[in-house]
Every structure is written in C-alpha cells, then in structure tokens.
Amino acid sequence: MKDHFKALPFFVFLLCCPLLIFAQNIKPYISARVDTSKTEVKAIYQLYTNYLNSRPDSSYANPYWNKNDYYPALLENQIPIDRSASLMFGTYFKGFMKYYEPLILQIDSLNNNLYQVKTIFKSNKAEADSTGTSISYITNLYVQRDENGNFKLENTINERTRNWETIHYKFITYIIHPNCKFNEKEAENAIKFCEEIAKKFGLQIKPFKYYILPNVDELGRIYNFDYWTYYIGGQTNLPLREIFTTYSNTNYPHELVHMMFPLQENPxxxxxxxxxxxxxxxxxxxxxxxxxxxxxxxxxxxxxxxxxxxxxxxxxxxxxxxxxxxxxxxxxxxxxxxxxxxxxxxxxxxxxxxxxxxxxxxxxxxxxxxxxxxxxxxxxxx
Structure with a gap:
C-alpha cells in the first residue's frame, strides 16, 4: 500500500487496453462443479478468463470490472481495481502465473443478481515457488449485471459489509464486523491521539473509515480471499482512506499514524x-x-x-x-x-x-x- 507511482494519462490506458487484453493467453481450468453448459455460468467463466488476460496487476479502467468500484484515487496512485491483486500478484503478474495455475472451483448464484467466482491458484508440477507451497491463494470475486445487462466483476467488500454496524464518531467512520463490538472509550482515545499527532506535526485531520475485524481470515474475505498466506494485524490504505484491524480493537495508534501523515507522490x-x-x-x-x-x-x-x-x-x-x-x-x-x-x-x-x-x-x-x-x-x- 505504500508504494505509489504517478498515474499515466487516461488516454494511454485506452490506447493500450487492447494490447493488455490480448497479450496473454491464460485459460483457467474448471472443477467438476462448474457447469459451463449453463448460459450464465459460461458467460461468467468467459468474463473471468478475459479478466485474467487483461493485466489484472495494472491500474486502468478495466472493461471487465464494475465501474462503481473504480475510485479516482486508484488511478492516481496506480493501484489495481481488484483488492486482491496487489497482495497476490505484486507488480509482476506474469511471474506469478509462471508458478501458479488458476482452477475455478465454483461459479454460483448467491441471489437474483449476485454471483461468485471462486478460484484456487495452485503451484504447477513443473515449477516450485521459493516457499515450497503448493496452494497459494483461493480468491472469491463477485459478479453482477450492470445497467446494460452485462456481467461485471466486483470486489466483495461492499456486499460483505452492507449490513455491518456503522458508527460515525467525529472524523472516524467505524465499520464493525458482527463478531466485534464498538468501544467508545477506545474511540475517544483514537480521536485524542489523532488530534495530538496533528498538533505536534502541523497535520490536517481528514475523515477516514476504520474496519474492525476479529481475525485475519475475515480481513482476507473483504480483500477477495477465501484463503491467503498473509498474517496482517493492521493495514492502512491511504489513497482510499481506510484502516483495517484484525484485533477487534477500536484504537490502533500505529495505523492511525500512517493515516494522519499525507500521501506522498514518492513515498x-x-x-x-x-x-x-x-x-x-x-x-x-x-x-x-x-x-x-x-x-x-x-x-x-x-x-x-x-x-x-x-x-x-x-x-x-x-x-x-x-x-x-x-x-x-x-x-x-x-x-x-x-x-x-x-x-x-x-x-x-x-x-x-x-x-x-x-x-x-x-x-x-x-x-x-x-x-x-x-x-x-x-x-x-x-
């Protein structure tokens, strides 16, 4: 989250988009559960295949993704639209795909206009990664039809947190997992800490979101993972002004410092x-x-x-x-x-x-x- 690069002009992405889409030829395998004889399943399979061949580690207006997910701050800071992409692919998607082959485990309907694509990235037999791990990640992306009736991929965070308790406490908006509780005293300490840091270093306080989660697996789920190899206690997404904690805590001073200091073009x-x-x-x-x-x-x-x-x-x-x-x-x-x-x-x-x-x-x-x-x-x- 801390390495950001200057965004290229938007027209460059438009010009390069066809090259990005067709430069690779990745065709994910499917499990027995994925029935591509069904029209909708086949369409979603093709959508996801197209996405994997469109440089998912790059930051641009990806045509296979829900445009409502693409915030200007992502383009400005060269962050991929897929929340799992930066953590999973890093900046070298081709290198990742050299070691890991995608196998689609499921394409399911969750409700009338919400589907999921669950994919396992497993190391192939010909290559071995540095850790010797055979399973790297299991991703879970959501799919919905847009206003034109076309299927588009999207991040899971909005749907997963839709019914979570939200508390606006001064300049912090807390979004609270059902298994966690809001601690008002901790929240007051968080506010006080931010105000002290702002005064000490002449900082401007801007509103931000604070996601309270009970463990690292729940963080993975809102990052589009059903399984991942990371252990993250807390993380700050400065471009989108979000803090995530996996300790069920309402006050996280280390991450608050990251949030308080401004985003740099060259961090x-x-x-x-x-x-x-x-x-x-x-x-x-x-x-x-x-x-x-x-x-x-x-x-x-x-x-x-x-x-x-x-x-x-x-x-x-x-x-x-x-x-x-x-x-x-x-x-x-x-x-x-x-x-x-x-x-x-x-x-x-x-x-x-x-x-x-x-x-x-x-x-x-x-x-x-x-x-x-x-x-x-x-x-x-x-």
Missing amino acids: PPNIISEGLATWLGGPKYGVSFEQALKETSKTLKTYENPTFEAIVNNKIRNKFDSNLQYVTGAILCKMAFEKKGKEAIWTLYHSDKKDLDKNIENIFGKPINEIHEDILTYILKE
Whole structure:
C-alpha cells in the first residue's frame, strides 16, 4: 500500500487496453462443479478468463470490472481495481502465473443478481515457488449485471459489509464486523491521539473509515480471499482512506499514524514510514514503542556484529514480525526529532531512497556511518 507511482494519462490506458487484453493467453481450468453448459455460468467463466488476460496487476479502467468500484484515487496512485491483486500478484503478474495455475472451483448464484467466482491458484508440477507451497491463494470475486445487462466483476467488500454496524464518531467512520463490538472509550482515545499527532506535526485531520475485524481470515474475505498466506494485524490504505484491524480493537495508534501523515507522490522508504509509526504508536497493537525497544535491544545482543544495513535489508530480522526494522527506524526518527524538531521529521518523510542518507547527514551534521552506529548504540544500551 505504500508504494505509489504517478498515474499515466487516461488516454494511454485506452490506447493500450487492447494490447493488455490480448497479450496473454491464460485459460483457467474448471472443477467438476462448474457447469459451463449453463448460459450464465459460461458467460461468467468467459468474463473471468478475459479478466485474467487483461493485466489484472495494472491500474486502468478495466472493461471487465464494475465501474462503481473504480475510485479516482486508484488511478492516481496506480493501484489495481481488484483488492486482491496487489497482495497476490505484486507488480509482476506474469511471474506469478509462471508458478501458479488458476482452477475455478465454483461459479454460483448467491441471489437474483449476485454471483461468485471462486478460484484456487495452485503451484504447477513443473515449477516450485521459493516457499515450497503448493496452494497459494483461493480468491472469491463477485459478479453482477450492470445497467446494460452485462456481467461485471466486483470486489466483495461492499456486499460483505452492507449490513455491518456503522458508527460515525467525529472524523472516524467505524465499520464493525458482527463478531466485534464498538468501544467508545477506545474511540475517544483514537480521536485524542489523532488530534495530538496533528498538533505536534502541523497535520490536517481528514475523515477516514476504520474496519474492525476479529481475525485475519475475515480481513482476507473483504480483500477477495477465501484463503491467503498473509498474517496482517493492521493495514492502512491511504489513497482510499481506510484502516483495517484484525484485533477487534477500536484504537490502533500505529495505523492511525500512517493515516494522519499525507500521501506522498514518492513515498518515503519503509524505514522512515514504519519507523515514524512505531515511534509514535508502537510497532503493533498492544505493544508500546518502549516495550518493543527493550525486546529489540535484547534480540540484537544475540548477534555478534549487527549493522544498520543488515537490519534495513532484512538480513537480520525476527521470524514472525518486522519489529527490528520498525524499532530501528523509530530510533532514527526519535533522534532526528530531538535534534531538529518536527522539521527533521518532515525532511525524513519527504525523502526517497536516493536522498535519504544525505538528508540524514544534514540533520545530524555527521557522516551516515557514524549516525548508523549511534542508532545501534542507542538500541543496545537498553
């Protein structure tokens, strides 16, 4: 969600669309449950096949998709219309399809004008992925007829959350899974936290949605997955101004920090964006920055010669979380703020990979390698 690219002019997509649609020849297999002798099932099968051959990892007005799903912010930030696409395909759809073959498990009618296409992406016998996993994802896309009677694919989020409780609390709209409860005290703390961050860094507060979910499987379902290989505690979709949590919590400081700071045309490196959110809001729900710092110090002391570069490049990391990198970035942000205040934070936030080291040197007034050593010394002294 954090890597965004400048949108190409819309006419370029229109010109390229025929090439995108016919450049590949993917024909998904079908299970015995998919009866293509039925007119509607056959039409939906062809629709989905066309979609797979239309560069689903790309951002443009895909002709096989419900136009109501396509928000301007998606085009502006080069985000695919399919909520599962970025997580599943990344930016290299052809590479993904080299390892995984689509098998349509079901094409079913859910009501008078709502259908589902359930597909398993399983590694083929000729190739093996790096994890050795044979099943990668099971996706579930919805299909409805448009105003002209043509079938169009759509995301599941609107239908799945249609009857969920919605509470408007000041500038946050909470959308609450039936198995979760709204906590007004937590909501008030969330509002207070956002207002404090806004005041501290001169930020403008804009309304946003906050989805409260009980677990990662329910998050997967509104991302169009019936099965996925991700474990996500929380996520912020800044272009669409959405926060998702899988802890049933009404207040998630780490994700609120991501939401409060504005979307950048060239987003800052992960060490800065996640470091900033960790310094101000902890690395994840229920863990404070101070707690994480102590654990990170303890972990790094088990390595003979830990380096800043090894942490940033994930050569040194925890097995099940990114806390080492997050806390290291948090210390960088904290030290920069103590050195030159909020102006230093904005300098870091407006940096890209090319100028980050130079900007850090300007803030601290010393060579980058010395700054890296200072950061590790700060962590290890805990």
